Amino acid sequence: MEKKIGEIQVGGGTDAERGEEYDLIIDALNSAKSAMRYGVLPGGGVALYQASKVLDDLATASLIEDPSEQVAARILREALKMPIKLVIENKTALNSAIILDKIESEGNMFTGFDVKEEKLCDMIEEGIVDSLQVVQTYLQDAVSLSGMLLTTECLVIKERNYEPMSLKHYQDRRELF
Numbered sequence: 001m002e003k004k005i006g007e008i009q010v011g012g013g014t015d016a017e018r019g020e021e022y023d024l025i026i027d028a029l030n031s032a033k034s035a036m037r038y039g040v041l042p043g044g045g046v047a048l049y050q051a052s053k054v055l056d057d058l059a060t061a062s063l064i065e066d067p068s069e070q071v072a073a074r075i076l077r078e079a080l081k082m083p084i085k086l087v088i089e090n091k092t093a094l095n096s097a098i099i100l101d102k103i104e105s106e107g108n109m110f111t112g113f114d115v116k117e118e119k120l121c122d123m124i125e126e127g128i129v130d131s132l133q134v135v136q137t138y139l140q141d142a143v144s145l146s147g148m149l150l151t152t153e154c155l156v157i158k159e160r161n162y163e164p165m166s167l168k169h170y171q172d173r174r175e176l177f
Contacts, residue, residue: 008025010022010025031131031134034131034132034133034134035129035131035132037133038131038132038133039131039132040124040129040130040131040132041129041130041131041132041135042109042110042112042122042123042124042128042129042130043112043123043128043129043130044083044084044087044112044113044114044115044123044128045082045083045084045085045086045087045112046084046103046109046110046111046112046123047130047135048080048081048083048084048135048139049080049081049083049084049100049103049112050109051080052076052077052078052080052081055073055074055076055077055080056077058073076143079142081100084096084100084112084113085100087113087115088113088115091115091116092115092118094118099113099120102120103120106120108122110122110123110124110125111123112128114126114128
């Protein structure tokens with residue numbers, strides 16, 4: 001006999017809405033399971049921002065001798081700072097540089113910016129956390145993709161002002177396909 005701790009009923013106006021809600025709940029459950037199994041880090045980009053400081057120390061101590069590796073370390077350092085900057089700028093009208101200066105002055109590695117309350121706080125104490133495994137997977141995928149982009153000889157991108165052709169355009173040229 002299977003024991004239940006809780007039951008979640010998912011509803012919605014349409015099948016698509018129910019499916020979307022169901023997917024969100026499954027994602028939340030998987031994230032919670034991952035956090036319980038592997039641990040948590042301060043959320044909101046704070047963990048990655050703190051990791052970027054390690055690269056600052058490496059660059060200033062001249063521990064990296066190869067010039068191309070120094071460039072890679074600088075690029076990675078700036079990339080690790082972007083999530084916290086984007087969270088602040090996308091959710092508030094505040095300047096991320098000012099907020100980051102305030103975070104630095106706090107001296108606590110768990111201090112971040114709660115965008116909902118628009119205040120500095122200890123992210124762990126406030127329950128604003130990310131699963132360690134999720135952050136680790138995110139970093140591995142980002143580095144893998146970056147390496148692939150750097151070693152690929154060709155890249156296809158859409159222009160910012162790209163507008164897809166109308167269906168009629170393709171129907172008129174059906175014999176070409």
